[in-house]
Amino acid sequence: MSADCVSYTLDSTLETVNNAEETASRMAAEAGFDDEEVMKISMAVREAAVNAVLHGNAYDPCKKVTLAFERTPHDLVIVIRDQGKGLDPGKIPDPLAPDNLLKTSGRGIFLIRSFMDVVEIHPSHTGTELRMIKHVHGNPADSKEAPQ
Amino acid sequence: MTMKSSTRQVDGVTIVDLSGRITLGEGSVVLRETVRDLLSKGQKKILLNLGDVNYIDSSGIGELVSAYTTAKNQGGDLKLLHLTKKVHDLLQITKLYTVFDVKEDEAAAVKAFSK
Numbered sequence: 270m271s272a273d274c275v276s277y278t279l280d281s282t283l284e285t286v287n288n289a290e291e292t293a294s295r296m297a298a299e300a301g302f303d304d305e306e307v308m309k310i311s312m313a314v315r316e317a318a319v320n321a322v323l324h325g326n327a328y329d330p331c332k333k334v335t336l337a338f339e340r341t342p343h344d345l346v347i348v349i350r351d352q353g354k355g356l357d358p359g360k361i362p363d364p365l366a367p368d369n370l371l372k373t374s375g376r377g378i379f380l381i382r383s384f385m386d387v388v389e390i391h392p393s394h395t396g397t398e399l400r401m402i403k404h405v406h407g408n409p410a411d412s413k414e415a416p417q
Numbered sequence: 418m419t420m421k422s423s424t425r426q427v428d429g430v431t432i433v434d435l436s437g438r439i440t441l442g443e444g445s446v447v448l449r450e451t452v453r454d455l456l457s458k459g460q461k462k463i464l465l466n467l468g469d470v471n472y473i474d475s476s477g478i479g480e481l482v483s484a485y486t487t488a489k490n491q492g493g494d495l496k497l498l499h500l501t502k503k504v505h506d507l508l509q510i511t512k513l514y515t516v517f518d519v520k521e522d523e524a525a526a527v528k529a530f531s532k
Contacts, residue, residue, distance in 0.1 A: 283442050308503065316475055365512050369418055373479035376511055377507055383510050407511055 276337035280350075281326035289318035289336050293347065296338045300345045300405055309384035310345065310403055316377040317349045317399050323396055325351030347401045355392035420444035420470075422451045430527045431460040432498075437468035439477030448477070452484040452495070459495025459525070462530045468499030478511060485517060494518075498526050 277292070281343035293314035293405040297307040318334065326332035332352040339346040362369050364376045380389045420437035433451055440445050455463055463486070473481075481497075488495040496518040498509065508514040520526035 286441065312474065315440075319419045319474070320475065339479070370512060370516060371482055373486075374475070374477040376478055379511070380507075 273340040274338070276335060279334045279336060280332065281296055281328050281332050281334060283322070283366075285322055285334055286315060286318040289334075290315035290347070290381065292336070293338075296340070296347075297345060297378070297389035297403070300340050302345070302405070306403070308345075313381045313384040314347060314349070316326045317347075317380055320356070320377050320399070321353075321391050321397070323351055325353030325356065327353065343405055345403045345405060347403075348398060350398045352396040354396075355394055356390060356397040357392060358390045420447045422447050424451070424455070425462055427500075427523075427527050428531075430462045430464050431455050432464045432523070432527075432531050434466045434469070437502065438472040439470055439480060440472065440474045441476035445476050445480040448480045448484060454485060455481055456488060456491050456493060461488060463492060463493065463495045464490055464498050464520075464526050464530075465495065466498045467501065467504055470501060470504055473507060478507060478513065481517070482513065484529050494530060496520055498523060 275296075279288065279371075290311045291359040294307055294311035297310040297319075302310060314336075318336070321334045322328065326334065329352075335350045336350045343391075349374060361378050362372075362375050364370070364372065364379045369375060378390075381399070385401040386404045389400040391400065420435060420439055420443065423434050425432050433450065433455075439448055452463060454524070455461075463484075465481070485495045498520050500519060505514070508517065508519075518529070520529065
């Protein structure tokens, strides 16, 4: 495995959620994102980890969460996978709809989509894979000018 | 940093000073139990001071919504005070900024409960 690609296998616990957030924050900072972008990336990963641990694996100690980071010259790619029943993207309610505005849950995927540039949900009968991409702008390795 | 909560009374309004993170787990539980305890004691004018809340996730947002609707359903009122930029931005993108009554000045916020 190259140094720009790391993966973790994690228990279905609340501690995993916090660890995933902290790891994402560190990886994003190392990839050259500014503080605001680091916060958005780490929060997206936190929300994805909550979904995996709470809704996917339902805290089942026999089920694991895998979290992978890959850094390319242009992107930070983050993949989080659970072993749950599979999330149907078509059944995710719009949290901005007037009827849903005062609901106490259902904003996680919305926040992930708000904070990341690309979000793909791949459900299957063996679990859900959430793939998130944040484009690297302002990386010291790149041009100082953001791409048009 | 876990969440801390303390309460004080100003002109019949209970101000809850919160600090730390309102996230899934302890932070959300502290907020939920604080608001439920106040309502059970008849303290139904609640001002949540979020000035020292440096992080909130979707569970924390849900907990704020729950606190708001619980207070309203029991004939009370709940307002928010001193949002940090992070919390302000999250309430904006979730369209909750217009749902909550958000105040920037404590005295004005307390006064607004009597209107």
